[in-house]
Amino acid sequence: MKKLLLFLFVFSLTIFIYPEKNSAAENLQAIIDSLEEGAVLKLEDKTYEGNIVINKELTLIGKAKTVIKGDGTGNVISIKASNVTLKKLTVTNSGMDRNSPEEYAGIKIYTNGNILEHIKITHSFHGIYLSQAHHNKITYTQIQGMGKGEIAAQGNGIHVYYANHNLLSHNTIEGTRDGMFFEYGNNNESYENNISDTRYGLHYMYSDENIFKGNTFTMNTGGAAVMNSNRLLLEDNHFIVNYGNQSFGLLLLQANDNQIKNNTFYMNQRGIYIDQATRNAIQGNKISQNQIGIELWASSNEQVFTGNLITENTISAVTIGGTGETNFWSHEGKGNDWGNSFPLTDLNQNGIGDFPITYRSSLYQLIEDQELSYLFLKSPALAIYEKMNAALVDEKVMFNDPHPLAAAKGNYNLILFAALGLAAVLILIKGRHLLCITFGRNGRKI
Amino acid sequence: MHYIWKEWKENIRGKGLWLALSIIVLISVSILFRSTALSFDKGFYVLLINLFDTIIYFIPILCLFIGAFSIFQEKEQKTLIMLLTKKDSYTSFLLRKSLGLYAVVLIPILVWFFLYLLLLKFNFQLDMKAYFIFILAIVTLSLVFLQMGAAIGSFSSSRMQIIGYTIFVWFYFFFLHDFILLSFLPDVTHENVKLFSSLYFLNPLQSVRMFLETGMGVYSFGHMSRLLKAFMWTEPVFFLLGNLLFWLITSIITGITFHRKEGFE
Numbered sequence: 001m002k003k004l005l006l007f008l009f010v011f012s013l014t015i016f017i018y019p020e021k022n023s024a025a026e027n028l029q030a031i032i033d034s035l036e037e038g039a040v041l042k043l044e045d046k047t048y049e050g051n052i053v054i055n056k057e058l059t060l061i062g063k064a065k066t067v068i069k070g071d072g073t074g075n076v077i078s079i080k081a082s083n084v085t086l087k088k089l090t091v092t093n094s095g096m097d098r099n100s101p102e103e104y105a106g107i108k109i110y111t112n113g114n115i116l117e118h119i120k121i122t123h124s125f126h127g128i129y130l131s132q133a134h135h136n137k138i139t140y141t142q143i144q145g146m147g148k149g150e151i152a153a154q155g156n157g158i159h160v161y162y163a164n165h166n167l168l169s170h171n172t173i174e175g176t177r178d179g180m181f182f183e184y185g186n187n188n189e190s191y192e193n194n195i196s197d198t199r200y201g202l203h204y205m206y207s208d209e210n211i212f213k214g215n216t217f218t219m220n221t222g223g224a225a226v227m228n229s230n231r232l233l234l235e236d237n238h239f240i241v242n243y244g245n246q247s248f249g250l251l252l253l254q255a256n257d258n259q260i261k262n263n264t265f266y267m268n269q270r271g272i273y274i275d276q277a278t279r280n281a282i283q284g285n286k287i288s289q290n291q292i293g294i295e296l297w298a299s300s301n302e303q304v305f306t307g308n309l310i311t312e313n314t315i316s317a318v319t320i321g322g323t324g325e326t327n328f329w330s331h332e333g334k335g336n337d338w339g340n341s342f343p344l345t346d347l348n349q350n351g352i353g354d355f356p357i358t359y360r361s362s363l364y365q366l367i368e369d370q371e372l373s374y375l376f377l378k379s380p381a382l383a384i385y386e387k388m389n390a391a392l393v394d395e396k397v398m399f400n401d402p403h404p405l406a407a408a409k410g411n412y413n414l415i416l417f418a419a420l421g422l423a424a425v426l427i428l429i430k431g432r433h434l435l436c437i438t439f440g441r442n443g444r445k446i
Numbered sequence: 447m448h449y450i451w452k453e454w455k456e457n458i459r460g461k462g463l464w465l466a467l468s469i470i471v472l473i474s475v476s477i478l479f480r481s482t483a484l485s486f487d488k489g490f491y492v493l494l495i496n497l498f499d500t501i502i503y504f505i506p507i508l509c510l511f512i513g514a515f516s517i518f519q520e521k522e523q524k525t526l527i528m529l530l531t532k533k534d535s536y537t538s539f540l541l542r543k544s545l546g547l548y549a550v551v552l553i554p555i556l557v558w559f560f561l562y563l564l565l566l567k568f569n570f571q572l573d574m575k576a577y578f579i580f581i582l583a584i585v586t587l588s589l590v591f592l593q594m595g596a597a598i599g600s601f602s603s604s605r606m607q608i609i610g611y612t613i614f615v616w617f618y619f620f621f622l623h624d625f626i627l628l629s630f631l632p633d634v635t636h637e638n639v640k641l642f643s644s645l646y647f648l649n650p651l652q653s654v655r656m657f658l659e660t661g662m663g664v665y666s667f668g669h670m671s672r673l674l675k676a677f678m679w680t681e682p683v684f685f686l687l688g689n690l691l692f693w694l695i696t697s698i699i700t701g702i703t704f705h706r707k708e709g710f711e
Contacts, residue, residue, distance in 0.1 A: 148666060198486065218488040221666045241492055244666030245674060267492060370631050372677060378655065381624035
């Protein structure tokens with residue numbers, strides 16, 4: 001009888017004990033620990049509490065609403081075993097403490113051969129952190145930061161630290177400090193990523209021989225900043241509207257032997273900004289509607305510019321800090337297409353202009369001495385200022401293209417020009433009074 | 447209200463307003479066609495910046511003409527004398543006339559940009575805040591130049607004078623103002639940068655542009671130097687408001703002080 005009563009008492013206690021909040025979540029780590037090596041765990045459509053450490057090879061697959069929420073004190077998911085696969089998860093709430101011994105991330109990878117697919121990361125210091133991790137694949141992730149203005153209080157979308165041979169593709173990163181930051185990371189490949197509203201969309205430091213293709217950078221403070229990194233390939237990327245007092249599409253700083261091919265630089269403060277860089281090949285790029293197409297500091301030598309379309313920029317190219325004569329504006333008889341910026345004839349129709357283009361300007365001095373000059377780059381007054389100074393001040397050669405390419409047929413907006421022309425003709429053709437009639441007298445002639 | 451109604455009736459009969467509006471419509475549609483290749487999510491901003499950069503050449507001169515000729519027409523048709531001999535002073539006439547002008551010019555523009563938004567919706571991901579800022583920029587620009595136009599209309603005594611003054615004002619803000627500042631640029635230091643900045647933002651084109659580009663989040667002012675911080679000593683929106691007030695008040699005072707009641711051919 002006593003035993004029966006004791007049993008009933010204990011049993012009744014279990015009824016009153018408050019069930020653990022998200023008991024499944026509490027147990028995610030336990031479930032992972034209980035799994036065998038190589039197991040596949042399918043998660044449900046709910047929120048699991050982190051943080052979790054994965055220390056064996058396994059696959060975690062979530063559903064549309066599967067969330068792993070960290071406790072805000074560390075990495076939400078730490079991958080410490082190789083060949084782990086994570087798919088379809090939302091990861092949120094990593095530690096944000098900047099005084100901690102390490103920088104936290106939504107997902108921190110310490111090992112090789114892992115795969116991350118369709119992961120969404122929010123409210124985390126870094127999005128994904130690769131720490132001495134090689135041969136990982138990170139694809140279709142979406143990382144959301146705190147917004148463009150926040151630099152110090154948050155980390156990078158994808159942070160690559162001493163990590164090589166990783167593949168990063170089709171990721172979308174928005175509002176983090178830097179979109180992708182490579183520090184001592186070599187031979188990594190990045191394709192078709194979309195990075196916006198960050199400080200630098202792409203930031204390479206001491207990282208060599210990486211490939212960066214087909215990525216789009218919009219509305220960052222700087223599109224891509226390549227610093228102290230060599231032999232990179234940047235191809236088919238789009239640098240669009242990276243616009244601000246310090247902004248640029250691409251910055252090459254102390255970066256050598258890089259290939260910048262077939263990229264589009266559109267509406268940036270500076271399309272390409274080159275400082276203390278050597279032997280970079282800039283080829284086949286379209287550099288248009290930037291305030292300054294190419295800003296070249298004289299500390300840079302032996303860049304080769306060939307086959308680029310450089311047109312409709314406020315200033316096509318400017319050399320600052322001395323003469324830039326050690327850079328080459330044509331290669332093997334092929335220069336650049338300067339579009340409408342410089343009139344050119346090609347009477348023998350060989351695709352190469354009949355005479356070299358030399359651009360002289362006095363603006364370099366103003367830009368060099370006074371940073372506020374950038375505020376005038378959109379002003380039509382700049383053209384007049386240039387013309388006036390042409391006669392008065394000693395101008396310097398900004399570039400000399402010995403073999404400029406004959407301009408491809410311009411894509412003028414014919415409708416606009418035709419209509420405006422028609423309006424102007426109509427106004428003028430009817431004599432000088434028409435303007436007054438048009439705007440006054442109730443449209444009546446008196 | 448009578449003035450607005452009168453202004454409206456006069457303008458729909460005239461061609462000026464329709465010419466101005468059709469130019470704006472034409473430009474915005476052609477920019478839309480040019481921008482269809484832009485990306486869905488960010489193309490909206492590129493389009494607005496491009497549209498603003500193009501339209502900024504037309505709105506000032508059109509508003510100047512509309513404002514100036516609207517006032518001058520009252521002189522030519524002797525309606526000004528009639529209005530003033532009743533109970534109106536010139537000040538109240540000018541203020542009411544200005545309100546009429548604002549309503550008549552801005553309402554069609556606002557209607558058009560509302561329709562334009564519908565067209566944009568098919569091509570881009572909209573950002574209503576950015577669009578609102580764009581509209582605000584256009585409205586401010588129109589207000590400033592309409593009022594300047596009204597002032598020109600007030601003190602001009604012939605149509606040739608109006609054309610001359612209008613072109614001069616347009617030319618001044620497009621070229622001369624910045625050109626003068628560019629000439630002083632090498633002498634700008636931390637001590638006098640605030641004055642320089644005030645003069646820079648006195649140009650409606652610059653203050654409107656700065657407001658638009660920073661307001662839409664396109665232009666980023668990160669890591670500013672000490673000089674640049676001193677240059678941007680207040681928010682772009684306050685530069686814009688200051689500019690708007692300054693030019694409205696200056697134009698109204700100029701219009702009232704130097705007005706002439708008679709106009710001739």
